[in-house]
Amino acid sequence: MGDPGLSRRGFLAASAAAGAGITALSGCGGDSAGGSSDGTTTVEWWNISTTEPTRGVWAALAKKFEAQNPKVKIKIVQLENDAYKSKMTALTASGKLPDIFHTWGGGVLRQQVDAGLVEDLTDRTKDFADALLPVAKEPYLLDEKLYGIPFDIGMIGFWYNKALFKDAGISEPPTTWDGFLDAVRELKAKGTTPLALAGKEKWPGMYYWAYLAMRTAGASALQKAYDDKDFTGDAFVQAGQHLQELVDLQPFQKGFLGAAYSSPTGQAATVGNGKAAMELMGQWAPVVQADSGKGLGDDLGFFPFPAVEGGKGAITEVFGGGGGHALRSGAPQAAVDFLKFFASEATDRELVEKTGILPVLPAAESAIKDPNIKAVQAQLKAATGFQLYLDQAYAPAVGQEVNDSVAALIAGSKSPAQVAQSITRTAKEEQ
Amino acid sequence: MTSTFLPDKRTGPGLTPSPAAPGAGRGRARRRALHWLTALGFQIPALVLFGVLVLLPILFALYAAFFRWGGFGMPSDYIGADNFTRLFDDPVFLGDLWRCLVLVVLSLAVQLPFALAMAVLLNQKLRGRAFYRMLFFGPYILSEAITGVLFGMIFAPDDGLADQILGRIGLEGLGGEWFAEPSMVMATLFLVMTWKYFGFHMMLYLAGLQSIPRELTEAALIDGANAWQRFRSVTLPLLAPTLRISVFLSVIGSIQLFDLVWVTTAGGPDHHSETMAVTMFQYGFKRYQVGYASAISVVMFGISLVFALAYQRFVLRRDLQGATTTMRGDGK
Numbered sequence: 048m049g050d051p052g053l054s055r056r057g058f059l060a061a062s063a064a065a066g067a068g069i070t071a072l073s074g075c076g077g078d079s080a081g082g083s084s085d086g087t088t089t090v091e092w093w094n095i096s097t098t099e100p101t102r103g104v105w106a107a108l109a110k111k112f113e114a115q116n117p118k119v120k121i122k123i124v125q126l127e128n129d130a131y132k133s134k135m136t137a138l139t140a141s142g143k144l145p146d147i148f149h150t151w152g153g154g155v156l157r158q159q160v161d162a163g164l165v166e167d168l169t170d171r172t173k174d175f176a177d178a179l180l181p182v183a184k185e186p187y188l189l190d191e192k193l194y195g196i197p198f199d200i201g202m203i204g205f206w207y208n209k210a211l212f213k214d215a216g217i218s219e220p221p222t223t224w225d226g227f228l229d230a231v232r233e234l235k236a237k238g239t240t241p242l243a244l245a246g247k248e249k250w251p252g253m254y255y256w257a258y259l260a261m262r263t264a265g266a267s268a269l270q271k272a273y274d275d276k277d278f279t280g281d282a283f284v285q286a287g288q289h290l291q292e293l294v295d296l297q298p299f300q301k302g303f304l305g306a307a308y309s310s311p312t313g314q315a316a317t318v319g320n321g322k323a324a325m326e327l328m329g330q331w332a333p334v335v336q337a338d339s340g341k342g343l344g345d346d347l348g349f350f351p352f353p354a355v356e357g358g359k360g361a362i363t364e365v366f367g368g369g370g371g372h373a374l375r376s377g378a379p380q381a382a383v384d385f386l387k388f389f390a391s392e393a394t395d396r397e398l399v400e401k402t403g404i405l406p407v408l409p410a411a412e413s414a415i416k417d418p419n420i421k422a423v424q425a426q427l428k429a430a431t432g433f434q435l436y437l438d439q440a441y442a443p444a445v446g447q448e449v450n451d452s453v454a455a456l457i458a459g460s461k462s463p464a465q466v467a468q469s470i471t472r473t474a475k476e477e478q
Numbered sequence: 479m480t481s482t483f484l485p486d487k488r489t490g491p492g493l494t495p496s497p498a499a500p501g502a503g504r505g506r507a508r509r510r511a512l513h514w515l516t517a518l519g520f521q522i523p524a525l526v527l528f529g530v531l532v533l534l535p536i537l538f539a540l541y542a543a544f545f546r547w548g549g550f551g552m553p554s555d556y557i558g559a560d561n562f563t564r565l566f567d568d569p570v571f572l573g574d575l576w577r578c579l580v581l582v583v584l585s586l587a588v589q590l591p592f593a594l595a596m597a598v599l600l601n602q603k604l605r606g607r608a609f610y611r612m613l614f615f616g617p618y619i620l621s622e623a624i625t626g627v628l629f630g631m632i633f634a635p636d637d638g639l640a641d642q643i644l645g646r647i648g649l650e651g652l653g654g655e656w657f658a659e660p661s662m663v664m665a666t667l668f669l670v671m672t673w674k675y676f677g678f679h680m681m682l683y684l685a686g687l688q689s690i691p692r693e694l695t696e697a698a699l700i701d702g703a704n705a706w707q708r709f710r711s712v713t714l715p716l717l718a719p720t721l722r723i724s725v726f727l728s729v730i731g732s733i734q735l736f737d738l739v740w741v742t743t744a745g746g747p748d749h750h751s752e753t754m755a756v757t758m759f760q761y762g763f764k765r766y767q768v769g770y771a772s773a774i775s776v777v778m779f780g781i782s783l784v785f786a787l788a789y790q791r792f793v794l795r796r797d798l799q800g801a802t803t804t805m806r807g808d809g810k
Binding site (some may be wrong): 249302442443458476 | 546549551630631633634635636637638655656657658659660663743744746747748749760764765766767
């Protein structure tokens with residue numbers, strides 16, 4: 048009888064030890080700033096680069112930084128996008144963030160800043176942050192203070208099939224909304240589906256409304272309406288009416304209400320296989336078109352969202368976002384050094400060449416090979432206004448309501464005024 | 479402790495007079511208490527698991543449903559029954575209830591009779607019977623996510639298998655927007671549900687049919703009953719317990735339908751295929767309005783519970799009699 052008893056006790060002891068170990072470990076995670084007795088600092092770097100080639104390139108960069116800074120160890124923690132978002136929400140609630148963490152800026156970052164969890168980088172990064180593209184820093188600027196350093200930036204615009212445009216006799220991409228509607232009519236008259244849209248996923252439809260609202264009400268109007276909790280202004284209703292004009296032309300592919308974005312029968316593949324002439328999508332569109340469909344190669348072109356006649360916004364104002372890194376408050380100097388290293392010209396060039404992102408440093412522009420990415424970059428560089436993706440700028444409930452209401456407008460069950468009212472109501476509920 | 483009650487238990491209480499007991503009555507009471515304690519002791523692990531993983535979440539959802547709560551920290555913004563009044567004002571949720579009813583009625587009126595017909599057919603001597611049984615049961619083994627992706631491709635406009643087949647036989651007019659047309663989506667969804675689940679119900683019925691003694695059908699045959707009469711007066715009544723269980727499973731399944739809808743349409747287009755579970759997911763995990771999502775889950779739970787209890791009380795009572803074990807036996 049003795050042996051099982053002992054082993055049971057042994058098991059208990061082991062589990063107690065394991066429990067204590069876990070507690071100790073989690074304690075470490077919280078204040079790794081102190082470093083260990085031999086003077087090395089361990090910096091935790093949380094990111095969402097779980098796919099190749101980015102994953103490998105980033106790991107190699109961390110090694111390179113360690114070689115340059117022998118007293119610093121970089122510990123990489125990688126989580127998939129959605130898992131990262133939920134994990135970070137839980138961490139924010141618990142009051143402990145990793146030393147360096149991925150951020151999209153906007154409302155979520157503000158939430159973390161308001162909780163006092165994020166380091167103000169305005170002064171600590173001044174020596175290198177000034178060189179960064181202003182539009183790339185925009186999402187991380189809160190009350191004129193910088194809370195994050197970008198490594199990627201992009202924007203939404205129209206990706207179009209040059210061959211199909213030529214067939215329909217459209218020589219130049221449209222620059223006004225009326226011109227755009229004419230182009231849609233001409234494509235339709237030629238028997239071409241003008242636009243592909245992923246109705247099932249809702250967010251691609253939201254881009255139309257958000258851009259139209261920026262064009263009618265001006266670039267700062269979407270943020271202001273959110274802060275004031277009032278989307279009922281005339282300009283927002285007009286944005287809905289302009290979208291209605293487009294929907295009335297029935298420009299989308301057959302069955303678009305049930306279509307996904309990146310599936311083999313989805314929005315990207317429809318354009319990538321030449322079955323629709325355009326899609327409104329971010330800088331990642333060419334990659335997804337080629338991945339889920341055949342891809343258009345040299346026939347693919349890019350043009351910015353057209354201006355609306357009489358609207359307050361300009362065609363040079365962009366809707367987009369990117370990726371960046373923020374630091375927890377009280378992060379060690381080594382973490383700031385790493386941000387500097389990551390935002391250096393050498394690193395940025397490497398990221399642009401190997402991982403296909405857009406440069407955040409004007410000096411790294413020459414690393415871009417693709418003419419379309421160059422066009423996007425030119426547009427971004429000349430941007431006169433910026434609005435971050437609504438699902439990152441707004442609280443989740445409001446962002447989802449925008450998606451939902453606009454989807455209802457496109458499906459024909461909500462009027463432009465009802466869209467404005469629904470979004471206002473949800474914004475008010477969120478206090 | 480173990481050594482004191484184990485021998486007692488083996489011989490059975492009351493058979494061996496306990497040597498140490500001065501008063502038989504008191505000893506008996508104590509033994510009984512001990513007996514209960516033992517039973518309780520064995521149940522503690524299960525009770526703890528059930529409590530922590532089932533009861534607590536239910537109670538917590540009930541509690542959270544009365545708060546405006548984003549899901550982090552403890553709920554603190556008490557808003558009374560606001561979530562519920564908002565719920566029954568929400569056209570999407572009222573639509574969910576309506577669609578739930580439609581699915582239940584369609585399942586009972588179409589899917590189960592179809593499954594029964596197939597079961598009766600495959601219960602006869604038929605070449606390749608085992609093959610057909612396997613074929614029809616197959617879809618049930620597939621995961622719902624895979625089924626969803628599969629039918630997403632089959633019903634894709636123009637390029638999908640369904641449209642291609644219709645096109646080849648000259649019925650283009652019928653093809654097109656299976657999952658994309660608001661008026662078609664529920665019918666398409668029901669088609670997929672039937673494909674996926676009728677095999678399961680068919681298997682239940684087959685098992686039920688095989689337990690019906692052949693003598694009864696033969697006796698009816700000798701009495702001159704025709705095929706319909708034999709089915710109506712012999713097979714159906716004897717299959718009733720199986721039917722009752724199958725109806726129960728089908729209804730509960732319809733109330734809680736989620737995976738298939740989420741993968742194929744995500745509730746769209748424009749909420750026309752949304753179910754209660756999908757709405758709950760949207761609010762809980764997309765909008766982080768966990769208080770409101772809890773209210774939806776509470777209503778779902780309430781509907782399922784009322785149905786389950788009523789069904790057990792009024793329909794399953796005969797089937798359950800004697801089937802459940804109680805502890806009452808040993809006191810007599």
